[in-house]
Amino acid sequence: xxxxxxxxxxxxxxxxxxxxxxxxxxxxxxxxxxxxxxxxxxxxxxxxxxxxxxxxxxxxxxxxxxxxxxx
Numbered sequence: 001x002x003x004x005x006x007x008x009x010x011x012x013x014x015x016x017x018x019x020x021x022x023x024x025x026x027x028x029x030x031x032x033x034x035x036x037x038x039x040x041x042x043x044x045x046x047x048x049x050x051x052x053x054x055x056x057x058x059x060x061x062x063x064x065x066x067x068x069x070x071x
Contacts, residue, residue, distance in 0.1 A: 045063055
């Protein structure tokens with residue numbers, strides 16, 4: 001999925017390790033990690049993680065177009 005969406009593994013690691021924002025969704029079942037990727041036109045990377053599974057499982061990774069232009 002990362003290759004198809006042109007998302008570097010380093011960006012994923014950076015987003016999880018040092019997110020700009022974390023949101024809790026679905027009653028706490030998922031956690032959304034967000035990071036502005038400066039080297040990719042300041043686009044926001046969103047990683048959705050199921051935190052109820054051990055180890056935690058990434059559900060999806062994508063550039064969130066809804067956040068385009070936000071600081």
